[in-house]
Amino acid sequence: MRKLFTVMAALAALAAGRAGAQDMLVNGAGATFPAPLYTKWFAEYHAAHPNMQFNYQSIGSGGGIQQFTAGTVDFGASDAAMLPAELEKAPDVVHIPTVLGAVVVTYNVEGLSSLKLTPEALAGIFLGKVKRWNDPAIASANAGAKLPDVEIAVMHRADGSGTTNIFTEYLSKVSPEWKAGPGTGKSVSWPAGLGGKGNEGVTGLVKQTPGSIGYVELAYAKQNSLPVAALKNKAGVFVTPSIATTSAAAAGVVLPTDFHDVSSISATNADGKDAYPIAAFTYLLVHRDAKDASKGKALVEFLHWAIRDGQKFAEPLDYAPLPKPAVEKISKAIGALTVMGKPVASAR
Amino acid sequence: MRRPADTGVESAAGLAPSQPGPGGGAAVPAGDRIWNVGLTAIGSGMLLVAGLIVFELSRTAAPAVASIGVVPFVTGSDWDPVAEHFGALPFLYGTVVTSAVALALALPVSVGLALFLAEMGPAFLRRPVSFAIETLAAIPSVVYGLWGLFVLVPVLRSPVEPFLARTLGFLPLFRGPPIGLGYLAAGIVLAIMILPTIASVTLDVLRTVPVALREGALALGATRWEMIHISILPYARPGIVGAALLGLGRALGETMAVAMVIGNSPGIRASLFSPGYTLPAVLANEFSEATGAVHLGALAGLGLVLLGLTVLLNAAARLMLVLTTQRFMRKAAA
Amino acid sequence: MPWRLSSRLVVNHLATAVCGAMVLVAFVPLVSLLWLVISKGAGGLSLGFFVNRPAPMGEAGGVGPAIVGTFFMVGMACLVAIPLGVGAGVYLAEHGSRPFPRTVRFLTEVLSGVPSIVVGVVAYAVLVVPMKRFSALAGAFALSLVMVPPLARSTEEFVRLVPVTLREASLALGVPAWRTSLRVVLRTALGGIATAALLAVARGAGETAPLLFTALNNQYWSLRPDQPMASLTVQIYNYAISPYESWHEQAWSAALVLLMLVGLLNLGARLAVRDRVGGRR
Numbered sequence: 037m038r039k040l041f042t043v044m045a046a047l048a049a050l051a052a053g054r055a056g057a058q059d060m061l062v063n064g065a066g067a068t069f070p071a072p073l074y075t076k077w078f079a080e081y082h083a084a085h086p087n088m089q090f091n092y093q094s095i096g097s098g099g100g101i102q103q104f105t106a107g108t109v110d111f112g113a114s115d116a117a118m119l120p121a122e123l124e125k126a127p128d129v130v131h132i133p134t135v136l137g138a139v140v141v142t143y144n145v146e147g148l149s150s151l152k153l154t155p156e157a158l159a160g161i162f163l164g165k166v167k168r169w170n171d172p173a174i175a176s177a178n179a180g181a182k183l184p185d186v187e188i189a190v191m192h193r194a195d196g197s198g199t200t201n202i203f204t205e206y207l208s209k210v211s212p213e214w215k216a217g218p219g220t221g222k223s224v225s226w227p228a229g230l231g232g233k234g235n236e237g238v239t240g241l242v243k244q245t246p247g248s249i250g251y252v253e254l255a256y257a258k259q260n261s262l263p264v265a266a267l268k269n270k271a272g273v274f275v276t277p278s279i280a281t282t283s284a285a286a287a288g289v290v291l292p293t294d295f296h297d298v299s300s301i302s303a304t305n306a307d308g309k310d311a312y313p314i315a316a317f318t319y320l321l322v323h324r325d326a327k328d329a330s331k332g333k334a335l336v337e338f339l340h341w342a343i344r345d346g347q348k349f350a351e352p353l354d355y356a357p358l359p360k361p362a363v364e365k366i367s368k369a370i371g372a373l374t375v376m377g378k379p380v381a382s383a384r
Numbered sequence: 385m386r387r388p389a390d391t392g393v394e395s396a397a398g399l400a401p402s403q404p405g406p407g408g409g410a411a412v413p414a415g416d417r418i419w420n421v422g423l424t425a426i427g428s429g430m431l432l433v434a435g436l437i438v439f440e441l442s443r444t445a446a447p448a449v450a451s452i453g454v455v456p457f458v459t460g461s462d463w464d465p466v467a468e469h470f471g472a473l474p475f476l477y478g479t480v481v482t483s484a485v486a487l488a489l490a491l492p493v494s495v496g497l498a499l500f501l502a503e504m505g506p507a508f509l510r511r512p513v514s515f516a517i518e519t520l521a522a523i524p525s526v527v528y529g530l531w532g533l534f535v536l537v538p539v540l541r542s543p544v545e546p547f548l549a550r551t552l553g554f555l556p557l558f559r560g561p562p563i564g565l566g567y568l569a570a571g572i573v574l575a576i577m578i579l580p581t582i583a584s585v586t587l588d589v590l591r592t593v594p595v596a597l598r599e600g601a602l603a604l605g606a607t608r609w610e611m612i613h614i615s616i617l618p619y620a621r622p623g624i625v626g627a628a629l630l631g632l633g634r635a636l637g638e639t640m641a642v643a644m645v646i647g648n649s650p651g652i653r654a655s656l657f658s659p660g661y662t663l664p665a666v667l668a669n670e671f672s673e674a675t676g677a678v679h680l681g682a683l684a685g686l687g688l689v690l691l692g693l694t695v696l697l698n699a700a701a702r703l704m705l706v707l708t709t710q711r712f713m714r715k716a717a718a
Numbered sequence: 719m720p721w722r723l724s725s726r727l728v729v730n731h732l733a734t735a736v737c738g739a740m741v742l743v744a745f746v747p748l749v750s751l752l753w754l755v756i757s758k759g760a761g762g763l764s765l766g767f768f769v770n771r772p773a774p775m776g777e778a779g780g781v782g783p784a785i786v787g788t789f790f791m792v793g794m795a796c797l798v799a800i801p802l803g804v805g806a807g808v809y810l811a812e813h814g815s816r817p818f819p820r821t822v823r824f825l826t827e828v829l830s831g832v833p834s835i836v837v838g839v840v841a842y843a844v845l846v847v848p849m850k851r852f853s854a855l856a857g858a859f860a861l862s863l864v865m866v867p868p869l870a871r872s873t874e875e876f877v878r879l880v881p882v883t884l885r886e887a888s889l890a891l892g893v894p895a896w897r898t899s900l901r902v903v904l905r906t907a908l909g910g911i912a913t914a915a916l917l918a919v920a921r922g923a924g925e926t927a928p929l930l931f932t933a934l935n936n937q938y939w940s941l942r943p944d945q946p947m948a949s950l951t952v953q954i955y956n957y958a959i960s961p962y963e964s965w966h967e968q969a970w971s972a973a974l975v976l977l978m979l980v981g982l983l984n985l986g987a988r989l990a991v992r993d994r995v996g997g998r999r
Contacts, residue, residue: 047768047786061938061945063852075774075937089938091946098673105675107850122675187561194648196465196673223670225464230565230659231648232959233669239961244537245563259775260961419896423812426805430825430870433863437832440843496740504734505741513741520748522984524924526951527973530958531751534966576747583744607730630831637833639927640955664835664927671839672931687836698831 062331062338065093066100066113068235069137069199070318072255073353074113077346081338088334094234098196098222104129104321110331112321115198116222117299130373131298131319133366134342136286136356138277139202139314141265142257143249144242145169145184151265152177152274155313158267159211161188161249163218164228169247177268184247191241191250194231196222202316203251206304210313251314254282255354271309282356284308285315291362295369296324315356325374332375339370441688448681457685463650463666465674470682472689474650478567478660479690482642483635485571485656486578491628493575494582502590503612514587521580529644532573537564537645540572545657560655563647568656570646574638578631585630589623589708590616619708626704633697636690639664663690752977759974762967772937772953778964781972783939784953787854788979791933791947792922794858799865799922800915806866807873807914812899814874823874829867837863838928846932854940854947857933861922869918876910877903912990920983924976926951950976 071094078090095103097114104112105126115137118129141153148169153161157173160166166173170183193200201222208215218224232238235252239260242250254277257264266274275281285306292300303315320339326332343366347357358366373380448457452470460471497517501510541564552558593616601611617624647659648669663686674680770780806826813819841860846852880903888898904911926949934946935956950972957969 047782047789059938061940061942063934063946065934072775079774091936091938093935093946096673098675100673102673102675106847108846108852189561189563194669196670196675219467221465223465225462225467225469226649229649230563231661231669233643233648234959236956236960236962240959241565243961245541245565247561248563256961413894413896415894415896419899423805423809426802427809427813427819427822429802430806430822430829430867433866434825434829436844437829437836437840437863440840441836444839444843493740493743496737497744500734500737500741504737509741516745516748518984519752519981520744522920522924522980523751524926524951524976524980526924526926526954526958527751527755527977530954530969530973531747531754533958535750535754579744607726609730609733610726612733633831637831637835639833639835640951644955644958664833667835667839668927668930671842684839687839690833691836694831694833695828698828702827 059087059089060330060334061089061091062111062334063091063093063109064100064111064113064320065095065103065109066321067097067115067198067318068094069097069115069139069197069202069253069316070113070135070355071235072253072259073135073350073355076349076353077342080346080349081341088338090338094236096193096195096222096234097198097201100198100321101126102196110328111335113319114321115316115318116201117297117301117319118321119299120297123297126321128324129296129321130324130369131295131321132339132343132370133291133295133298133301133317133358133362134320135347135350135358136282136303136315136317138254138282138285138312138356139199139206139251139316140254140257140277141249141251141267142239142242142262143265144244144246144262145186146246147182147184149263151181151263152268153265154268155207155210159207159214162190162192162207162226162228163211163214164190177274186247189245189248190226190229191238191245191248192226192229192231193223193238194233197234198222198316198318199235199251199253200224202304202314205302206314209305254278258354267313269309269311269313270305270307271311273309275310275312277312277314279351279354279356281310281312282315283359284310285312286317286356286359286362287311289317289362291365293365293369295319295366322373324372325377327376329376332373333380336370336373336375336380339373340367343367343370437691441684441691444684445681445688447677448679448685451678452682457682458689461652465670465679468676468678470678470685472663472686474652475661475663475666475686476689477652478646478650478665479636479662479693481567481656481660482570482574482646482662483632485567486574486635487628487632489572489575490579490582490631494579494627494631495586495624497579497583498586498590499612502587503616504608514584517580517583520576521584525577525638525640526644528573528577529641532569532641532645536572537569540564540569549657556654557656560653560657562657563659565645565647566655566657566659567646567653570642570660570662571656573641573645574635577638577641578635581634582627582631585627585705586620586624589620589627589705592623592708593619622704623708626701626708629697629701629704633694633701636697637664637694639668643668663687755970755973755977758967758970760971762971763974767968767971771939772948775960775962778968781948781950781953781968781975783936784948784950784972785975786939786941787933787936787948788923788950788976790941791854791858791861791929791949792919794854794943795861795865795922796915796919798858799862799869799918802862803866803869803918804873804911804915806870807911808877808899808904810870810874811877814878826867826870830871832867833927834860834864834925835927835930838930838932841928841932849944851944852932852934852946853944854933855943857929857947857949858943860928860932861925864925864928865918865922868921869914872914872917873907873911876907876914879910880906909990913987916983916987916990920980920987923983924951924980926955930955950979 074092097116100112100114103109154177170185204220208220232241235256238250239252239256242248266276269275286303289303305313350357458472461473462469462471545562548558597615601615643665649659650661767780769782773779810823837860841856845856888902929949929952936946936948954969954972957965
């Protein structure tokens, strides 16, 4: 008993010592798509600024939007642009693009290390029409590959997800049947498959379930040594997701000047023979005018750091850094953020 | 068995006011009054808590009820947040199926176990087995989920589900790809979780069976099993039903372990190998991100449905248990 | 006739064997679970595991904040739940058969069966939304809602076990009723009440669902009730459904820590009762 108390007292002292009163704790929640990078960013930023703590919980883009709107977190994160109905409830939101990522199709089939998927095959699989791995729709693009006669276990998201939004936006663009059916959204009515929670959950499901296929952000597939499919892009070329092909997809995107409504930004099914078809920006959601002076300032300073110094952490984690022209535009947008009505006099 | 009025407090409380105090003055001492008022206030806290729960759920659910309507909500089989179609049926189905599987597996095991401990087995086993049962009851849900996800699901994936598909595949219950996750996995984990509940209540019920009944059967030359079969089981039946209902109530409300192994996919599917969704699991996954009053309201509505089901089951269970007790007291008095 | 008797005996032995087999069936998952948690979890119990924060995704860190968080939130919940639960139990024991207490008892039993996810939803609506933040306070509030009803029921049972004669003797000696309840009856039932309290704490420590959207989670060390807080249960859940092997290992280790905590509390509960029963009286 005594030992237990000593251990507990020690832990409590440790906690109290480290949770110093002057530490700034900024809470955020949202997308799982950029979470590997964000958690790295917050850890690095904390190491450089020990009294700044950014607590990020990856609960999905839907959760990020909802909790940001409800005011229960200081910032949100989403890969999906907020919809008009959502914008109405959060009239002062600004979407700050932070990095580019790719939604990849990952799978778990024994002996299959490379896979090519046409848009028709992909849509067919997720519509539940293409049910087995050796279906002609898949085999026709993969001559010579050993496709087993096994049922395809489709894995999708169970929570409101920006990754789903990006994926379904792509499917709606390439498959009229998908567009008429489940459509685009953070949370759709899936014709087939099982739901996992967060990118983490879907990756876990694919990793553990033989014969499964799922859509996740590139970093998750890479970090877990899962194979990714090459998709046929708009130009008809089968492209493997990578930093280069993601950047190529975003090359033609023109960013708006006002980042309140970013529904015009889309990097899916982009033109260009090197473009990976399912690429996307991801955003941090912040208030145009922060009501909390110290938190607001901390957030703005972090944002400046993220779009410049933070970008060097992107590539090792398989995210594509923001294109140079974009950085300037975004920097201006961050500069336009105010705290208690006054602009932030920060280093940049 | 002590009857409620026997604690003596009411008689004591009844004494105080009618006896004049030593000084011939105040009827009820101030201390007593404060004590009683304080206790009553705390007791009324329960009322407050129950009211709070129902009120908050109803308030949050109101927009959904207004826009969808109660009957379409409960009977709707489509859950599509994008199109704003919200129907509770897939979750009700999943909850019912997993709980039914759990009960079907747990009831025979629990009753057999209780019978063995109470009637058949050697006395030295009672302590360790009871201890084991209590340990099962104390394990948190998330740890069951962890075990279910990493141990049970791979085992189900192969060899169990393929075996079931080969042998019982003619039934629609055992068809479809063996993914491991799904109704069956959730049902098995739930069965393990409700086993202690059913077993311990059944043990208590078996203990209330009057000795006279047992001895009567034995005196007539019955074997032990026949005695159990003839006198104990029929007598204890309402109690065992009550225990089963309590276990069912617990199974309905389990969240974490189910959310981790059921596949999180709303739909009404016949095969036990299919993924599904239950009321608690969808609340856990979708609540923090429901945008729009209608989505949030629909989820709160699901919470209300869940609450209603568990309350009904618990009430029915208590009724059954009271029936057994009353029967005992009537027989004992006779 | 002998053959009829022997077939009845066969049935009898068969029944015994089947029921005995049921005992074994019940043991299998228990043994499997305990064995796995210990074997997979013990390896990860390094010092770093206890004193480090969680690391960025995929890297291995520790679960220190989660352990502290569980203690903190359960402790806060106890501050409210134990007085309320014990008080309600005493109330029910003392005023048991009148109509209003009967209603309260019925409600207490019903509330014991409320799924903890529903409690989480209510706590979100009551505390998180108005306070505009996820907080350890909201988590503790949800936990106390889960802990109070079973605590009240168990307390009532233990108080009822105290013999009437003790109360009557005290009253006969002129001790006021309230003092009798407090100093004589409750004191005698203390062992049982301690048991009930320890079991309620064990239950609170093992809850996950009420904390999901009340206390959220926190990767940093924090003792602030108005900020999100980590907890062992939520940490296990998050790590278990992630794809990272290192996190899976930590989930097993955290589960081991949680089981040890819950086990200790349950053990303490038994000892509290045994003390009383075998002891002075």
